[in-house]
Amino acid sequence: MLYEALFNSSAPPVPVPSGRAYRIDSPPENGLVTRELAGELRRVLERFAVDAGFSESNPVAFFFKPGVVGHHKCGRAADIYAVGGIGLDRWKERWDRALAHASRAPEAEEKRRITHVEQKNNLGWRLYKALQLYGRWARPDGYPLQLFGPWTRTEGPWTCISDPLLRAHRDHVHVAK
Numbered sequence: 001m002l003y004e005a006l007f008n009s010s011a012p013p014v015p016v017p018s019g020r021a022y023r024i025d026s027p028p029e030n031g032l033v034t035r036e037l038a039g040e041l042r043r044v045l046e047r048f049a050v051d052a053g054f055s056e057s058n059p060v061a062f063f064f065k066p067g068v069v070g071h072h073k074c075g076r077a078a079d080i081y082a083v084g085g086i087g088l089d090r091w092k093e094r095w096d097r098a099l100a101h102a103s104r105a106p107e108a109e110e111k112r113r114i115t116h117v118e119q120k121n122n123l124g125w126r127l128y129k130a131l132q133l134y135g136r137w138a139r140p141d142g143y144p145l146q147l148f149g150p151w152t153r154t155e156g157p158w159t160c161i162s163d164p165l166l167r168a169h170r171d172h173v174h175v176a177k
């Protein structure tokens, strides 16, 4: 209720804007958020895109879908479902396959090489890490930092995420501010 009251008293929600090295492919209404969250996402998504080698002439695409519960009700949350035209669930499957492959490699050096190649090329994992490293997300009293996605249990910040909550975020990344 407090969040909704704050939101109702402030400016109307805005779509997350496209940047220079990235663009938003989803309809604007899929990611209507507070100006504060739009600005934070604009900053972090641009940094992710540039770090990953994208540019104005070769931007990376994101796809949002609307959420309904919790922070979504007041525009303080956003859900990213795809990056580079590929769903987060598929990026995570690819990640799991690569790490399983690495775990079977007999040499430590080969394990490191396979993992390193995947860390470089897996845009889903890279997006999650960029949101984790560069984003300033909400941490409501008594709740964990509001960044959840397919990698939360292994990469943090909330490594003790429950099975149901992890399943609920198997195909997207949720951030709130």
Ligand SMILES: [Zn+2]
Residues within 6 Å of the ligand: 067, 072, 077, 078, 079, 173, 174, 175
């Ligand atoms: Zn969400």
